[in-house]
Each structure stands twice: as C-alpha cells, then as structure tokens.
Amino acid sequence: MLKEEEKRAVVFDLDGTLTNTLEDIANAMNRALRMYGLPEWETDDYRYLVGNGVRILAQRAVRDRQELAEKVGAEYQAWYGAHNQEKTGPYEGIPELLKELNARGIPVCVLSNKPDPDTKNVIAHYFPDIRFAKVLGQTELPIKPDPAGAIAIAREIGVSPENFMYLGDTAVDMKCAVNAGMHPIGVLWGFRTAEELTGNGAEHLISEPMELTALLDR
Secondary structure, X not given: OOOOOOOOEEEEOOEOOOEEOHHHHHHHXXXXXXXXXXXXXXXXXXXXXXXXXXXXXXXXXXXXXXHHHHXXXXXXXXXXXXXXXXXXXXXXOXXXXXXXXXXXXXXXXXXXXXXHHHHHHHHHHHOOXXXXXXXXXXXXXXXXXXXXXXXXXXXXXXXXXXXXXXEEOOHHHHHHHHHHOOEEEEEOOOOOOHHHHHHOOOOEEEOOOOHHHHHHOO
C-alpha cells in the first residue's frame, strides 16, 4: 500500500477509460476501408481492433490486405484528426472524478496510444476545466504496453511510479502499468472484459469512476 505521506498521482488511459471514442473511430476507419474497396467492421468490433495505436489498428482492419494497411491508416488518420468529436463523449461520472482529484490536489495525467495531437485535442475539448499535470499521446516514445511513456510522465511531474494509480480498460494498459511499476486499476465501463483486466495484472476493478476515491482513501 502507498504511505500516507507520499505524494500520489493518477494516470488515465483515454479511449475506453475517460472517453467513449468507439463510434468516431469506427466511422473514420470504415470510411477509409470503403475508399479502398475493403469490407467494413461493426462498431462493436472495434473494441478489439483498437488499443495498440493507429498502425496496428489499420493492420487489423484491412484483414488479409496488408499491402493496403499503410494507405488505409493514413486516410483514417487524416479524417479522424478532424472528426474525433462527433460521437465521442466522457463516460458518466468521469468529469466528477477528475474534479474531485483536482480538489484533492492529486496530479491527473493521461497516457494514450492515440497520436499526441489527437490526444491533446480530445482532452482540451471535453475537459477544458480540468487541470492536467501531463497529457501524452503517441510520440517518438515506444507505445504501450512499453512503459516508456508512463515512466516519462512520472519523471516529469516528480512522482515515483510506485505512487501512481493507472486506470485503463485493456490488457495493454494493465501490462503498461505493471511494466512501469505503477498500480494497475481496471475499469469495467470500457472496451474489454474483467477477465482480460485481471488476467493482465489489475490489482483492483472498478465499475464506476468515483469508486477510485475509496482506493485513494485506503
């Protein structure tokens, strides 16, 4: 457990944790697939296509047409960058949790495999009144589950990794938290299952955002 006197922080995944981005992602990728004459996916299928960045998303989306993955990914990204706020929105209870963390003086961070400009754009649009200590999307650093981004955040804001709670909704997030030496907290309102989260290292599962406060109060 974390010692009372130690400074603590929370880092959130974005897609499936802070915001439900599934429909905008699905619409953008299906549009790109149509442009190249490829079959589309159901929106719900994208729960398992996303999570590892745009390059892997495109490779999964084109199925056996891997020679088109780069072009489809580029078309997707160009469209999504300008259309990522049409159906997206915060999950119920997330704004209240973020405000509570701000009120407690607990640094709030975001780490996403979404490209950094898109990550910052979504956060600025949907959470304009929240103070974030650091918002980091995909840059030149290796993407999650590599811990490089999480460790960079911890170093920049001056909080030891072991004093972070890391909230995410996929195996990628739980593995990243474990790899970084942070406390992985699986959220059940996102894209994946409880079994996936616990099977990849989640210390706790929460079904509503404000349940995090009980963990912080321990």
